[in-house]
Amino acid sequence: MELNRQTRWLMRVAMAMVLSFCAACAYSASKTVLVLGDSLSAEYGLARGSGWVALLGQKLETEKRDVNLVNASVSGETTSGGRTRLPALLDQHKPDIVVIELGGNDGLRGLPVQAAESNLKAMITAAQAAKAKVLLVGMQIPPNYGREYTQKFSGMYQVLARSERVALVPFLLKGVAEQSRLFQPDRIHPVAEAQPVILDNVWPELKVLLGLK
Template identity: 55%
Template structure:
């Protein structure tokens, strides 16, 4: 009787061990999530979705052996920091990301929103990302000089100030090497062309890659 009991107990233990191992394996294989909260620059405005920098990013992840990352692009054309701030809690709850790219502020600047308001909204977004246990990456922007030197300088200063304050990653200027190059901007002078999408990825990748690896 004792022998039968011992055998049964061994079988139960082995079954439990196998089940635990399978659960652990499934957890290890579960993809990490990269959440992008941006505006038209990340929402493929004026270009085919498979040509946009976010699509190129997915291919880059595979090429770098980072297949365990999935990309959730929650970018919306015309989005402001206020809209992003209101949407962010739901996006964090739904997607449970490990990394969040915050690519917002350009529309605020083009509409002349007060720099203090923009800074406050972005600061709250960074705080919410951190509270959710994720790593934020802030993408900096600049606006045309016709808005006046005082305003353009104050706007551009928002991003490095927040990056230093919160010790977070920063892409200094998303359109660096793009905005002033022939054929890289659409006719509106605001949105990059399809040819520029690889340059957008090249600008963000050096700051993004360390967070993924």
């Protein structure tokens, strides 16, 4: 009887150690984050390594997070272009998380909101089909495009986040758009000083998707 008790106890201890080890392995497993964006994520007009995506990479490295960060952002990219490029990127990198930061160029060109929304939805669907979580990054455009258009444009991100059940950064340039000094002479692209603020807008939602405390 005593031997049976000891055997059972040893088995429980061994099982607990195995489970603990497996949990640690799962937590420390490398994850890949794919950022699909436009010039706001592609360091347009900035020194290399000073954009918010690069700062994210530095943050993850400093905190010793095992995350592979892929920045597939292209200046001038539209939702149509992102939709075209995404399948190959998913096949190549097999990301765990896809950050979609697109739509700004559609808005600045006055392209139909319905088309941009359709493209974003297709990208979300493709990422989810590839077993990736999605972080949708919202954008707003200047009021000179008309109240109806600007409201529909900014609202499509909330609509998509609810309908597709994905995480959302409501406005990438929160805390930046209100300050003209934080923009380059073109008044479209933020300067290096603004990049930490942009990262602060993205990090809380991305952190949750990464399962970090």
